[in-house]
Amino acid sequence: MGPNGSGKSTLLRILLGLLTPESGDVTLLGEHPGRLSNPGRLGYVPQRARFAPDLPATVTEVVATGRLARHGWWRRPRDEDREAVTHAINAVDLGEFKDRRVGELSGGQQQRVMIAKALSSDPELLVLDEPVAGVDAESQRQFRDSVVHLIEQHNGAVLLVSHELGAVADDLDRVVVLKQRVVFDGTPAELRSRGVSLGVHAEDLPLWLEGLD
Ligand SMILES: Nc1ncnc2c1ncn2[C@@H]1O[C@H](COP(=O)(O)OP(=O)(O)OP(=O)(O)O)[C@@H](O)[C@H]1O
Numbered sequence: 001m002g003p004n005g006s007g008k009s010t011l012l013r014i015l016l017g018l019l020t021p022e023s024g025d026v027t028l029l030g031e032h033p034g035r036l037s038n039p040g041r042l043g044y045v046p047q048r049a050r051f052a053p054d055l056p057a058t059v060t061e062v063v064a065t066g067r068l069a070r071h072g073w074w075r076r077p078r079d080e081d082r083e084a085v086t087h088a089i090n091a092v093d094l095g096e097f098k099d100r101r102v103g104e105l106s107g108g109q110q111q112r113v114m115i116a117k118a119l120s121s122d123p124e125l126l127v128l129d130e131p132v133a134g135v136d137a138e139s140q141r142q143f144r145d146s147v148v149h150l151i152e153q154h155n156g157a158v159l160l161v162s163h164e165l166g167a168v169a170d171d172l173d174r175v176v177v178l179k180q181r182v183v184f185d186g187t188p189a190e191l192r193s194r195g196v197s198l199g200v201h202a203e204d205l206p207l208w209l210e211g212l213d
């Protein structure tokens with residue numbers, strides 16, 4: 001977490017190999033980021049993700065590409081693949097839209113397609129950059145349940161950038177606060193002991209982040 005412009009998305013992009021750091025080395029899942037031998041080990045939902053309006057693919061097809069990235073394009077889809085795709089689509093409550101073209105969906109619905117695509121491969125690491133900004137409260141709750149399911153059932157790790165940590169406060173192992181540099185790195189309990197509550201309202205969050213130095 002951190003205020004606007006503190007470097008959260010930049011750090012994620014470096015971690016994912018989308019940007020090259022000016023100094024230092026990055027290792028992701030033991031490999032060079034951006035050149036993973038199995039890209040499906042990683043799920044990534046970028047901030048403000050949108051599909052091209054004329055993309056001729058349905059919700060199911062887009063979510064299935066996330067599954068195939070993990071299990072190989074050459075393999076014929078099995079029942080378990082179809083089930084994982086259906087499960088991911090239902091997890092973001094897009095069941096009734098599964099055959100719609102993604103470009104026709106609203107911005108918040110497109111964001112939920114991105115989340116489903118990332119969830120469908122049961123990634124070992126799921127990287128989410130403000131995934132629920134612009135997503136309604138009920139979908140946020142379902143998303144939280146899916147992430148907890150991923151962590152508990154599939155042993156996945158989740159790296160989440162968010163201004164809305166209230167919904168997941170109880171599930172966090174570690175909190176890193178950025179403000180051009182790392183100003184806090186520790187457990188939620190340690191953060192609380194410095195007088196900061198994760199249950200704070202989203203609109204107050206930038207204020208108390210400003211106070212951390
Ligand atoms: N490739 C780049 N080269 C130089 N500066 C950059 C680059 N990418 C981003 N920046 C700058 O780095 C700063 C941090 O940007 P970044 O997008 O990481 O912030 P953020 O913490 O994700 O903010 P927000 O909460 O608004 O999403 C900004 O001032 C941005 O303009």
Ligand SMILES: [Mg+2]
Nearest residue numbers: 008009010047
């Ligand atoms: Mg950002």
